[in-house]
Amino acid sequence: MKIRRILATAVAVAVTTPAVMLSVTPAFADTKPGAQTPAKPTVKELEKAAAEAQKAYEEAFAAEKAAYQAVEDAVSDTAPLTVAAKAARKAADDAATAKFKADTAVTDAQDVLDALTEEATEAERAGAEKTLADAKTAAEAAATTATTAEADAKAARKLSDDAKVEAFRALSTAQDATKKALAASTAADAALERAKREEEENPGGGDCVDEPGLTTVVKGFPSKVTAGTRTAFSVRVANGSDKEMEKVLTYASLHATDKGGSKDIATYLKLKWSTEKSPKWQTVDSDLYIDAIGALKPGEQAEIKLRLDVDAKTPAGQGLTFIAGDYFNKDGSCGLTPDAAVNEFDIKAATGKPGAKPAPTPSTSTPAAGSGATPQGSGSSVPVDTTGGTLAATGSSDTTTQLALTSGAALALGAGAMFVVRRRKVGSDA
Template identity: 75%
Template sequence: MKIRRILATAVAVAVTTPAVMLSVTPAFADTKPDSKPDSRAGTKTAAQTPAKPTVKELEKALAEAEKAHDAAVLAERAAYDAVEAAVSDTAPLTVAAKAARKAADEAAAAKSDADKAVTDAQTALDTLTEEATEAERTAAEKALADAKTAAATAATTATTAEAEAEAAEELATDAKVAAFTALAKAQNATKEALAAVTAAEAALERAKKEEEENPGGGDGDGDGGEGECVDEPGLTTVVKGLPSSVTAGTSTTFSVRVANGTGKDLDKVLTYASVHATDKTGAKDIAKYLKLTWSTTKSPKWQKVDGDLYIDAIGALKDGAQADIKLRLTVDAKTPAGQGLTFIAGDYFNKDGSCGLTPDAAVNEFDIEAASGKPAPKPTPKPSTTAPAAGNGVTPQGSGTSVPATTTSTLAATGSSDATTQLALASGAAVALGAGAMFLVRRRKTGAGA
């Protein structure tokens, strides 16, 4: 039997107050059981097995997904043009900022000249000899007083001009940030729209193939016992003991408890475990430095999570029972400072061909500290944040929170100005409400005896 799930995962990083945020939503799940129904297991009811969409319905869904993707592509192009305009030297706010800066520099120079005039006037007064006439001394004192008045006026003008220049520059920067934020959202929307098209195409292709293989309905095995995998809220995974911060060069042990509250015995339960990480900019994937291994009381030797990111350690799980699995997160000494997360989920399948999966992933966020003596990256400006959207299909665990986030990427080299590229690279997550990376993760387990 195969259990498949495509998970669209958005990882966001807020640079100065790092927090990795994950949104996991099942795009679709399908099964093709290899085993026949077992007389010991029950039969799935209509409530457990949702009705399959028809080929016509799937064709309509694909057309809508393609339409949405086309619109997203156009919106991304417009957002890119807006970025180019925002970083251009001829952008109105940039022109205004440059003019304000020039005025501030000129006012500062005038203040410097006025201060020098005060010094010169004071020197002239101090160097008057006893032979100087009263008129000469009065003139020197007046020159000093006039110089001080002019210096005070110049200082006020310089202070005002500097404040106006800083405000104008801030407006110009905000416009660039807003443009990059909009581009990041548009890029993320395009990726999500493309993922929806891919999922719709796969679902349609699968439905057509099943229709060709089974023109009269049924399941292809002649037993009528095959159905879709279902979301099973009663199968839960809870992570315990994962700290909010780990250090490069160390290992951390924590655990996951899988509980069967489905109201039925489960013939085989599998645990899905994955770890992701980015550096503090959110632009670099550093998951290769992080490794997960597992062990249980019956199998105390530490073992690698398999290539499909599954842990086959529980086996059968009776209704109301629970099982614990130890997990060890090893962080390579070369790992740079950043943020990471784990997400844990559960799947089951029974001998009668029924199967299910946890609708939510248990998400745990943690900071990654560089090894002692390794310089931390320079901080970047703190970005603004957005409120979480409702119904994102995530069960947050541990110290962090789960918030959907936009995904950004560096602008491609398509002739854009150096300022565009430098701003995209240097600002990173800060210019796009926490920029991140999109992961498409396939959950798959093959073979009842695997």
């Protein structure tokens, strides 16, 4: 009977530590010799971990929304610092105008004095000289006022700009926290679901243990895809242990939401696979397992070609894939990669104009534990489109663009936000 995989390491951590610290990266895998495999958690423990992770995610998402609102407030024309900066700029401009008039008065007074002839009386000359002196005094005062006002205007603008930059940075930090909480909730939720399925379909079966020697490395995964296109990549499954694995399976799940994170759009996407022995493309079914490798002896590896088909009607959004490896033997022993390889990608809506399909932008995926690789998601490296959001349209100065560039991904809600919430609703909404 097919063994259902459980993310044992990640869930064990979820049960004993705050949910927001949970990760589906290799960080929690202990590959040192003699390291003890964490005890398999019970379904009850998994339910508790999933509930705590979900709560942590909801709190992080609420904090992110608050940070987003803070950004909108900061770049608003009615923000106190923005109003103060505009007032200071107006004062500086008025002072500059006054200085110009004062300088003009000096020039005019000098012209009057220079125009006096020898026939001018002593009183006329004295009056012209006094007018010039008074004009110079007024010009000096106007120059001082203008210099001070300009400095005040620059200082006020800097305060306003700094507040905007800080708001963007705070949003970026909040988004990062949301992503971590989302990964924790998704991992805990998936572990619970699969533990229940294993319990139902493999009653009394032996516990699967973490096997750092079983690795899944995704190659060529795109950081973004476009509606109406197909993108090919691959996963290499390797047996780096000293034991034979008689039956090796590859687990692959796909999730996607629209830009707002509230609508599940995964139905528009299809994940397909093929191998050298089975070249015909096959859709990864609801079971989420690819049974195409068979046995792997120590040191052996196998490669599975994968293809992500994106329907032409797919709306813009974000996506996530989870890919991992399992094995089981006839004697009842079984093992699994300690963590899933997590890959994030942006989904671009179709432009409506026929043409060549854009080449995918490859990114380094997050390999499963035991591979020795450093986790790296693709979502954070994707440039943010600042032309269609509310924030890009607010603010009147040219600093808005600079702030957007400084903030990086701050203008977009975290990739895949609401995956867990929406995924749980799908079953009841169907």
